[in-house]
Amino acid sequence: MATMLHSNSDHPGVLLASNLAVIGLTVARSEVMKWQVSIEENIKVPLSENDLLERVGSTQDRDAFAKLFAALGPRVKAYMMKIGSDPALAEEITQETFITVWRKAGQFDPKKASAVTWIFTIARNRRIDRLRKEKRPALDPDDPMLVPDDSPTPLQNMEQSTIVERVKRSIADLPEDQREVVQLSFIEGLSHQEISDAIGIPLGTVKSRLEIIF
Amino acid sequence: MTVNHHPHDDLLLSYAAGSLSETWSLAVASHLSLCPECRRTLELAETIGGILFADMPDERMSLDALDHVLARIDQPSSEAASGNTQLSLDKRAIVSTTFPRVLREYVGHDVDDVPWKSIGGGAYQHLIETADKSARARLLRIRSRKTGPQSRTSRKRVDARSLW
Ligand SMILES: [Zn+2]
Numbered sequence: 087m088a089t090m091l092h093s094n095s096d097h098p099g100v101l102l103a104s105n106l107a108v109i110g111l112t113v114a115r116s117e118v119m120k121w122q123v124s125i126e127e128n129i130k131v132p133l134s135e136n137d138l139l140e141r142v143g144s145t146q147d148r149d150a151f152a153k154l155f156a157a158l159g160p161r162v163k164a165y166m167m168k169i170g171s172d173p174a175l176a177e178e179i180t181q182e183t184f185i186t187v188w189r190k191a192g193q194f195d196p197k198k199a200s201a202v203t204w205i206f207t208i209a210r211n212r213r214i215d216r217l218r219k220e221k222r223p224a225l226d227p228d229d230p231m232l233v234p235d236d237s238p239t240p241l242q243n244m245e246q247s248t249i250v251e252r253v254k255r256s257i258a259d260l261p262e263d264q265r266e267v268v269q270l271s272f273i274e275g276l277s278h279q280e281i282s283d284a285i286g287i288p289l290g291t292v293k294s295r296l297e298i299i300f
Numbered sequence: 301m302t303v304n305h306h307p308h309d310d311l312l313l314s315y316a317a318g319s320l321s322e323t324w325s326l327a328v329a330s331h332l333s334l335c336p337e338c339r340r341t342l343e344l345a346e347t348i349g350g351i352l353f354a355d356m357p358d359e360r361m362s363l364d365a366l367d368h369v370l371a372r373i374d375q376p377s378s379e380a381a382s383g384n385t386q387l388s389l390d391k392r393a394i395v396s397t398t399f400p401r402v403l404r405e406y407v408g409h410d411v412d413d414v415p416w417k418s419i420g421g422g423a424y425q426h427l428i429e430t431a432d433k434s435a436r437a438r439l440l441r442i443r444s445r446k447t448g449p450q451s452r453t454s455r456k457r458v459d460a461r462s463l464w
Contacts, residue, residue: 148370155366160358167359177362181369188373199343203350210318210349220322220431225332225339229401235336249344253351272349275317278310299348300309 135201143191155184158202162209169213169274179216183209200246256299263287264295271296306338307331316345322432326406333400406430407439416441 133141133150135157141150162183166176186208194204214222226232257268266285270276278296282289307328314320315328332339398411406428407414416424428437 151373152366152370155369159361159365161353161356163359163361164356165353168356173359176359177365180361181365181372184369185372188369199347200350202354203347206350206353207346209353214318222318222320222322223326223329223402223406225329225342226401229333231333231398231400233334233336235339249347250351253344253348257348257351268348269352271313272317272345273352275314275319277314300313300345 135205136196139187139191139194139201139204140196142188143194146188151184151188154187154201154205158205159184162205165206165209165273166213171213171217179209179212182216183212186212197246200250203250253299260298264298267292267295268299306335309341312338312341313345316342316349321434322430323435323437326402326428326430326437330400330403333402403439406437411441414439414441 133153135154138147138150138154138157141147142154159180162180163173163176166179167173171179183205187205190208194201199207211222211224257265260268263285267281267287270281270284271278276284278289278292281287281292287295311320311324311328315325320328332342399407404410407426409415414426416426419425422443424441426439426441428439430437
């Protein structure tokens with residue numbers, strides 16, 4: 087919320103508290119010196135991860151990159167550990183993930199995926215490259231043979247943020263044990279059979295629970 | 301080209317989570333190149349993965365982690381040279397092919413140059429080498445009843461034990 091401060095004092099000056107930022111500063115010099123500062127409260131609104139990643143991509147902004155690393159590095163490390171890396175290896179793959187993030191940031195398109203999802207897929211690919219002896223052939227989005235999508239569904243016309251919100255809500259609505267099933271399939275990539283082996287829920291139940299969300 | 305058979309969600313989901321084996325990944329990736337519908341499913345699976353990822357409790361990074369990363373982003377990329385792309389073919393060199401690129405890289409030939417082996421009945425096959433011992437990929441070429449330039453390629457796809 088922008089606030090205007092005015093002063094009739096003879097001393098032009100800028101009043102700044104540490105939690106305020108000047109978004110526009112006009113100093114009107116008339117006979118009587120006046121100053122006018124436009125300030126914006128709520129400076130604490132941080133840049134979103136999407137904004138940060140776009141900055142890295144467009145201007146190689148190191149500061150934005152550092153913020154992104156601080157925000158999501160620990161998450162990538164947690165993901166690596168969740169799927170079985172020890173802390174040292176998890177740390178290493180996380181660093182490699184962010185090196186790739188730096189190099190590929192220019193390809194990030196916020197209309198196609200959120201920054202968090204984009205970084206998640208990079209982390210996933212780094213882990214595969216790192217841990218698997220065999221190759222993992224992947225779809226090449228620039229393949230000229232790609233059959234274009236000419237029948238966009240409502241899902242595609244929907245804002246990325248709307249999709250994320252909807253999915254978030256439906257995950258949050260799930261009971262704890264069903265959330266676990268979802269986590270095992272989407273993060274750890276276990277098959278239905280493996281999930282029922284791991285947590286002892288019969289295959290049919292797992293499938294029907296998954297269909298709630300997928 | 302349209303495809304009528306789609307991999308089960310289970311496969312797409314494992315592909316999205318990165319846990320699918322090489323052979324199956326090849327089949328799924330080839331299919332995805334030709335099937336916008338499954339690409340949308342994949343995007344949704346990745347979005348869900350990203351949301352679950354975002355909800356994980358953080359693990360503390362070492363204090364000098366950022367410094368390490370910043371030091372390394374200044375070095376020239378060694379990834380490109382040291383086999384991040386382990387396949388010998390230069391991706392960019394392949395401009396036009398009747399196979400999806402991911403498949404073309406494995407096969408090493410375009411459709412007409414594949415060393416097809418006849419399996420009778422007008423059908424041909426070509427085995428695709430992978431390091432994955434759990435499954436085997438076979439490319440099948442089956443003559444279409446229809447004639448004409450389009451139908452010649454319309455029946456080719458990766459067949460991993462003919463499961464879809
Ligand atoms: Zn499909």
